[in-house]
Structure formats: structure tokens, C-alpha cells
Amino acid sequence: IGKAYERDSKNKEKSLAYANILRMTGQNDQALAVMRQAAIHHPQDRDVLAAYGKALAGVGEFKAALDAIQRAQRPEYPDWKLLSAEGAILDQLGRPQEARDRYRKALDLQPNEASIQSNLGMSYMLEGDLRTAETYLSAAAKSPGADSTVRQNWALVIGLQGRFEEAEQAYRAALARAPDFVPALVGLAITLNSLRRHEDAEAACRKAIER
Numbered sequence: 531i532g533k534a535y536e537r538d539s540k541n542k543e544k545s546l547a548y549a550n551i552l553r554m555t556g557q558n559d560q561a562l563a564v565m566r567q568a569a570i571h572h573p574q575d576r577d578v579l580a581a582y583g584k585a586l587a588g589v590g591e592f593k594a595a596l597d598a599i600q601r602a603q604r605p606e607y608p609d610w611k612l613l614s615a616e617g618a619i620l621d622q623l624g625r626p627q628e629a630r631d632r633y634r635k636a637l638d639l640q641p642n643e644a645s646i647q648s649n650l651g652m653s654y655m656l657e658g659d660l661r662t663a664e665t666y667l668s669a670a671a672k673s674p675g676a677d678s679t680v681r682q683n684w685a686l687v688i689g690l691q692g693r694f695e696e697a698e699q700a701y702r703a704a705l706a707r708a709p710d711f712v713p714a715l716v717g718l719a720i721t722l723n724s725l726r727r728h729e730d731a732e733a734a735c736r737k738a739i740e741r
Contacts (some may be wrong), residue, residue, distance in 0.1 A: 535564070540571045546581055554678070556712045558588035569598075576602050580615050587619050595619050610639040614646045621653050629653050644673035648680040655687050663687045671700070678708035682717060689721050697721045712738050
């Protein structure tokens with residue numbers, strides 16, 4: 531995908547796909563560079579601006595990320611992806627009530643969407659309400675549209691409650707879809723270490739480092 535992007539760096543779909551892969555492998559600075567160029571070439575595109583906001587958030591530039599997302603939103607035609615992305619940034623800024631308001635508005639527009647339910651669950655997790663977090667994350671992970679990030683978030687909240695064997699299975703479900711997904715590999719390594727399966731944990735760690 532990187533070579534395809536290099537051949538046509540102005541292409542919206544290739545830019546979004548490449549930036550997503552870079553984020554999933556922990557290369558947030560590179561993802562931001564890709565999306566910054568995409569935002570130059572597609573300054574009015576909602577999908578691009580939403581991804582640009584996520585990329586900014588990925589490197590800790592939360593206020594700039596919020597500005598990018600809010601500029602992309604049109605109040606008369608609200609976009610659920612932008613509302614969900616705005617919520618995630620508000621959570622990072624320590625404004626959970628505003629964040630959950632955005633998630634619920636997004637769910638009104640796109641009921642049962644896995645990514646929104648996952649973000650809502652993570653909002654509760656950040657405040658330490660693990661049971662409520664698991665309720666949303668479990669529903670999200672069981673949705674047909676759940677991706678590896680959603681499944682990894684579910685595994686994380688299970689592990690935080692000390693249910694390590696269940697967490698292992700959830701991490702492996704995430705990795706079945708994306709074997710090189712670094713956050714899931716790291717989470718799996720921590721979980722295996724908690725289960726005193728140290729050799730397996732080291733193997734997962736090495737794989738994450740290699741990525």
C-alpha cells in the first residue's frame with residue numbers, strides 16, 4: 531500500500547488507507563504527514579478532515595485535532611464519523627460529558643455502529659467505570675462491523691478486570707484480522723505475562739518490536 535500511495539499521493543482512498551495502516555503500526559508521525567498532504571489536496575473532504583484530525587490526535591495535538599474536526603462538520607448535515615471523532619478528542623482533553631454527548635448524537639445518526647460504541651466504552655474506561663465500559667465494548671466487538679481496534683479495546687477492558695484468559699482470546703480475535711496490529715500484540719504480551727506464560731509473552735513482544 532505504501533508503494534501504491536507513493537505512485538499517486540494525491541489519491542484520497544490511497545492516502546486514507548496508508549495513513550490507517552501507519553496508525554495501526556504505531557507510526558503516528560508518518561500518518562500525520564500523509565494526512566497533512568491529503569488535507570492540502572482535499573481541503574473540503576469530510577473523510578479526509580476526519581482522518582487528519584485523528585492523525586493530529588495521534589501525536590498529541592488535541593486542540594488542533596478538534597479544530598480540524600469541527601471545521602469539517604456541517605451543522606445542517608451532521609456527519610456521524612466526525613461527531614465520533616470529536617468525542618474521542620474531547621475525551622483526551624478531559625471533557626468526558628461533552629464527549630459522550632457527541633457519541634450519542636453519532637449513534638442517533640448511525641445506530642449500533644461498532645466504532646461509536648467502542649469510543650463510548652473507552653470514554654467510561656478512562657474514568658474507571660469498567661463495567662459500563664465493557665457493556666459498550668462487548669456490543670461493539672460482537673458487531674459485524676467490528677475491526678481490530680474495536681476488538682483490542684474490548685480485550686483491554688476485560689484484562690483490566692483481571693479476566694486474563696478471556697482477554698487473551700479477545701486479543702487473538704483482534705490479531706486474527708490484523709496479525710501485525712501492534713497495540714493488540716502489546717496487550718497480548720502483557721496478558722500472557724499476567725498468566726505467567728512468559729515465553730509466549732516474550733514472543734508476542736518480539737513480534738511487536740519487529741513491526
